[in-house]
Amino acid sequence: QVQLQESGPGLVKPSQTLSLTCAVSGASISSGTNYWSWVRQPAGKGLEWIGRMYTSGSTNYNPSLKSRVTISVDTSENHFSLKLSSVTAADTAVYYCAREDQLAIFDYWGRGTLVTVSP
Amino acid sequence: QSVLTQPPSVSAAPGQKVTISCSGSYSNIGNNFVSWFQQLPGTAPKLLIYDNNKRPSGIPDRFSASKSGTSATLGITGLQTGDEADYYCGTWDSSLTVVFGGGTKLTVL
Numbered sequence: 001q002v003q004l005q006e007s008g009p010g011l012v013k014p015s016q017t018l019s020l021t022c023a024v025s026g027a028s029i030s031s032g033t034n035y036w037s038w039v040r041q042p043a044g045k046g047l048e049w050i051g052r053m054y055t056s057g058s059t060n061y062n063p064s065l066k067s068r069v070t071i072s073v074d075t076s077e078n079h080f081s082l083k084l085s086s087v088t089a090a091d092t093a094v095y096y097c098a099r100e101d102q103l104a105i106f107d108y109w110g111r112g113t114l115v116t117v118s119p
Numbered sequence: 120q121s122v123l124t125q126p127p128s129v130s131a132a133p134g135q136k137v138t139i140s141c142s143g144s145y146s147n148i149g150n151n152f153v154s155w156f157q158q159l160p161g162t163a164p165k166l167l168i169y170d171n172n173k174r175p176s177g178i179p180d181r182f183s184a185s186k187s188g189t190s191a192t193l194g195i196t197g198l199q200t201g202d203e204a205d206y207y208c209g210t211w212d213s214s215l216t217v218v219f220g221g222g223t224k225l226t227v228l
């Protein structure tokens with residue numbers, strides 16, 4: 001059974017960098033043909049795809065966030081990370097990590113973690 | 120404004136059938152497979168349908184979906200109170216991004 005768990009600060013100050021980690025169990029993020037993705041959801045709103053990382057280490061990012069996003073992997077710890085720089089209140093959301101089996105097929109999700117951007 | 124268009128809400132009585140539409144364009148739905156997700160209150164989304172009409176293991180056959188042209192439809196039969204949730208469609212877009220619908224809130228009256 002694949003499980004994902006997000007972790008990181010719940011409060012980030014404006015203009016700073018949001019950093020989250022997704023620990024994966026039940027699957028190796030360095031093998032297979034899956035993508036490992038981040039999706040966010042502002043309170044009361046819909047889902048927004050942030051970006052993904054392939055097992056090879058290559059990445060794709062949402063063009064609207066590309067200049068501020070970095071997704072990286074730590075294969076020794078079997079986890080992947082999200083960094084979002086220069087955050088504003090508009091970045092306040094629940095952040096989910098997910099396994100993307102193929103394009104847009106998110107078959108396993110973490111529980112999500114709320115990140116609030118506030119002074 | 121979401122790239123894919125869904126109705127904000129739908130409702131039906133227990134035991135009845137409901138459909139949820141998802142409208143896009145040739146750059147997304149028209150040329151790619153569609154997934155559907157169920158999000159129960161306070162929980163993470165759950166994959167309901169992938170590749171337009173396939174159900175993952177464990178998803179009851181009360182849930183079905185189809186795609187025609189640049190639109191997709193999710194159908195739920197034999198509605199139960201436990202089906203009350205937000206439903207999202209999603210697919211790949213030629214702008215090199217995953218796009219989602221704005222979500223549809225299902226109320227079982």
